[in-house]
Amino acid sequence: MDNNDELQVQIQYALVEKLSNSNRRQAKLLAILDECIFECDKHLNLTYINEAWEKKLGYSSDSLIGSNITKLINCDDIMHFVAYSCCLLEGKQTPSVEIQIKNSLGLLNWFELRLVYDEKSGFIGSLYDIQRHKDSQLLLTQQQKYVKRLSLVASHTNNLVIITDKFGVIEWVNNSFEVLTGYTCDEVIGTSPGHLLQGPKTCEKSRKVMSHAVKNGLPFQVETTNYDKNGNIYWVAIDANPVRDDEGQVKHFIAIETNITQRVKAEQAMAEIEYNYHSVVDNIPDIVLRLDTFGNLLFINQAWQRVLHSRVDESLGLPIIKFIAKEDVEKISSTLLDYKQGKRDIRRFDIRLINAQGINNWVEITLTPIVGGYESDLSSIAATLVDIQERIESEQILLEAKHQAETLAE
Known part of the structure; x- marks a missing residue:
């Protein structure tokens, strides 16, 4: 082999070795x-x-x-x-x-x-x-569908729906919120419901309950006063719950608020009517009662305490016969029985009340059945007791005088 041939072989060996090293590097690269x-x-x-x-x-x-x-x-x-x-x-x-x-x-x-x-x-x-990417896509699609359904439901309910972040800052409100408060969704995003809606007449106890719940990631239910954009007062019942992630950390709050303004106004009106009724009835000199169908005391005016010397609050719920002389109990019992059997007439008769000292006091009692709305069912019985003690005593004096006169005439 001459020098040229030997050089050619060396070059070929060098090329093969270089190619082999390149292949090994490629194999290592592909492996990692x-x-x-x-x-x-x-x-x-x-x-x-x-x-x-x-x-x-x-x-x-x-x-x-x-x-x-x-x-x-x-x-x-x-x-x-x-x-x-x-x-x-x-x-x-x-x-x-x-x-x-x-x-x-x-x-x-x-x-x-x-x-x-x-x-x-x-x-x-x-x-x-790309499996993780596909899983995330699927989860996102499912969440979007869920949010779309939730938004659809929330937008068609009369209740106010508020979604906040974990700090209680508003992220979204539904259409019912906008209608009642006068604020648009864009106006309230980023604000606190408390700062936006509460005012001078908002219950301080409710404020503290809500604040404590949000700080500690707890659900809460309160009834409170809010103010709309024009400063008008309305009442809401709030049911709020935290929304947690997979690790249990609070991410949002969802509050469902029910407008209870009409109910509260009705309750206030009824309370005023009842107050006015008590103011009048408690100043009547005669005893005014309401009994259930068994004869138990449901309502008593202040005249009861003046005549019987028994506290009103201690007498409520007790049967009326507890305060009637034994000889007169049958009159009440037979009347109650008649009412239960369908009779609806007004009854009037004289009975003796027994006061706290055990002293009899004659009264004239008038019993009036009160019927409900369904087939004249008996709901309760109204009773008025007029003090006739002086009349009875006068009659007894007259009888005694008459008897004495008749005796002398003989």
């Missing part, structure tokens, strides 16, 4: 990649896969080499893959396609597929794992 790299022939039979296939999908190189890659693709995605590969064969540039690949357990994973076509060797491709 997170993407699933593969090669397949023109018929889509796999000729090479990197180590990521085993990490991601559980396949070893020996189990896949020679297999057709379409056997790993979800049936619904095979047509997408074939169309993609045909575009490449036709020389068209197509960036990528999303497909589902079966892992060694038969479960499907989403991947972004990228292919290049080499006329000599076939296809070279990569599979980038």
Whole structure:
């Protein structure tokens, strides 16, 4: 071998060694990649896969080499893959396609597929794992659908709906809130419901309950006074609950507020009527009572205490016969029985009340049945007791005088 031949051999050895080192570097690079790299022939039979296939999908190189890659693709995605590969064969540039690949357990994973076509060797491709992205997309879609349904429900309810962040700052309100308060959603976002709606007549106890609940991430229920944009007062019943994330941390509060203004006004009107009624009735000299159908005392005016020397609050709920002389109990009992049997006439007769000292006091009692709205059912009995003690005593004096006169005449 002359010097030229020897030099040529040395050059060839050097080139082979350099190529071998390059291949080793490429193999190491492919081994550390997170993407699933593969090669397949023109018929889509796999000729090479990197180590990521085993990490991601559980396949070893020996189990896949020679297999057709379409056997790993979800049936619904095979047509997408074939169309993609045909575009490449036709020389068209197509960036990528999303497909589902079966892992060694038969479960499907989403991947972004990228292919290049080499006329000599076939296809070279990569599979980038997008399962987490798909899961997030699905979760986001589900959340958007849920929020859309929630918004639809919230926008069609008469109740006021307020969504705040964990600090109680408004993020969203429904249409009913806008109608009642006069504030638009854009106006209230970023504000505190308390600062916006509360005023001088707002219950201080309710303020403290709400503030404590928001600070500690607790649900709360209160009834309180709020003010609309024009300063008009309205009443609401608030039912608020925290919304927590998967770790249990409070992310939002959702408050459902019911407008109870009409109910409160009705209660206030009834309270005023009752106050006025008591003011009048308590100044009547005669005893005014209301009994249930069994004869128990439901209402007593102040004249009761003056005549019987018994406290009103201690007498309520007791049977009236407890305060009547034994000889007169039958009159009351028979009347109650008649009323239970359907009679509805007004009864009037004289009875003796027994006061706290055990002294009898004659009264004329008038019993009036009070019927309900359904088929004249008896709901209660009104009673008025007029003090006739002086009249009875006068009658007794007259009787005694008459008796004495008759005796003297004999």
